[in-house]
Amino acid sequence: MSGSLITSLSIVVLFLTTACQAPRAAAPAPTGASPVSSAIPSFEGRTLNIVTGGTGGVYIVYGAGLADILSKKMNVAASAQSTAASVANMQLIRDGQADLAFTLADTAFEAVQGSGSFKPEEKVDAKAIAVLYSNYTHIVAKDGEGINTVADLRGKRVSMGAAASGTEIIGNRVLDAYGIDPETDIQRERLGVADSADALKDGKIDAFFWSGGLPTPQIVDLANSTKIKLLDHADAIPKMSEKYGPFYVPIKLTASTYKGDADVTVAAVTNLLVVPTNMDAGLVKAILTTMFDSQPDLAIIHAEAKNLKLETATQGSPLEFHPGAIDFYRSKGVWKQ
Numbered sequence: 001m002s003g004s005l006i007t008s009l010s011i012v013v014l015f016l017t018t019a020c021q022a023p024r025a026a027a028p029a030p031t032g033a034s035p036v037s038s039a040i041p042s043f044e045g046r047t048l049n050i051v052t053g054g055t056g057g058v059y060i061v062y063g064a065g066l067a068d069i070l071s072k073k074m075n076v077a078a079s080a081q082s083t084a085a086s087v088a089n090m091q092l093i094r095d096g097q098a099d100l101a102f103t104l105a106d107t108a109f110e111a112v113q114g115s116g117s118f119k120p121e122e123k124v125d126a127k128a129i130a131v132l133y134s135n136y137t138h139i140v141a142k143d144g145e146g147i148n149t150v151a152d153l154r155g156k157r158v159s160m161g162a163a164a165s166g167t168e169i170i171g172n173r174v175l176d177a178y179g180i181d182p183e184t185d186i187q188r189e190r191l192g193v194a195d196s197a198d199a200l201k202d203g204k205i206d207a208f209f210w211s212g213g214l215p216t217p218q219i220v221d222l223a224n225s226t227k228i229k230l231l232d233h234a235d236a237i238p239k240m241s242e243k244y245g246p247f248y249v250p251i252k253l254t255a256s257t258y259k260g261d262a263d264v265t266v267a268a269v270t271n272l273l274v275v276p277t278n279m280d281a282g283l284v285k286a287i288l289t290t291m292f293d294s295q296p297d298l299a300i301i302h303a304e305a306k307n308l309k310l311e312t313a314t315q316g317s318p319l320e321f322h323p324g325a326i327d328f329y330r331s332k333g334v335w336k337q
Helices: 003-021 058-074 086-094 105-115 164-175 193-201 217-223 234-244 281-293 294-303 301-308 323-331
Strands: 047-051 075-082 102-104 126-141 155-161 186-191 207-212 228-230 247-252 266-276
Touching: 003 186, 047 058, 047 086, 058 075, 058 102, 058 155, 058 281, 058 294, 058 301, 086 102, 086 105, 086 164, 086 266, 102 105, 102 126, 102 164, 105 126, 105 164, 105 266, 126 164, 126 193, 126 217, 126 247, 126 281, 126 301, 126 323, 155 193, 164 207, 164 228, 164 234, 164 266, 228 301, 234 247, 234 266, 281 294, 294 301, 294 323
Parallel strands: 047 075, 047 102, 155 186, 155 207
Antiparallel strands: 102 266, 126 207, 126 228, 126 266, 247 266
């Protein structure tokens, strides 16, 4: 590894530690969306809070890297806040406590509709600005412990993901597709991926759900010390799509990802970057311009940023796109809607 790459990664690790621990500076009150200008104005000194996820996930690393790049290249004060992820992030957008949010597409859709985890009076006024990459639904158990199918989770100690996370929503829907009530048919735990991996290794739980990018470092570490099995749930995917919407697609998680014995088919769902509807359109365009100009730098910070592409950034969002994002993609010749 080159010295420059080591230096870049060291800066990101330092930034991540500082950004996630530092209190957030108060953001200025939204002033409403402005018309899109052909010129990108300066937003020097503007504070931007990017809400991400918990330790061990992609969001927190990707978001910290994005905050670092926006701060340096736009001269803004961007920070990355660690959260419980998708549900919490959409709530923070709604409550005016976040400017950009990483979120799963299914959670984002419920948030703007005021359904599912969001009551009608709690709906979120938000728009998409980019489709980032796809999450893979992991159901992880120890190999050789008698858990070979999702049906075997009945009566077991299962972590469903952190409370107010997209993982918990997807996990509930997978179990429901197999006729398992997550409230009564399992011994339910609510742990993030890092704590779930540790608990499985220590025998405190029997299995856990995780929705994330590939590879997830905590599961890589777990697989290096413990023989694990990932559960195929292909049968659940059409049932989930029929009941909740076309957010879930089957995708192959290869055995080599985590030293497994066989490929498994799992549910994939897209990740979005969203903003409040009233964010200045020029600011949205400036953010996207900076992101795509800096995509190689983001890809060094996390491999999932390799999937940030103009050709796919507008595909797969159930949310409407922000006017500033539409203007950006039109300027690049990729807006087809």
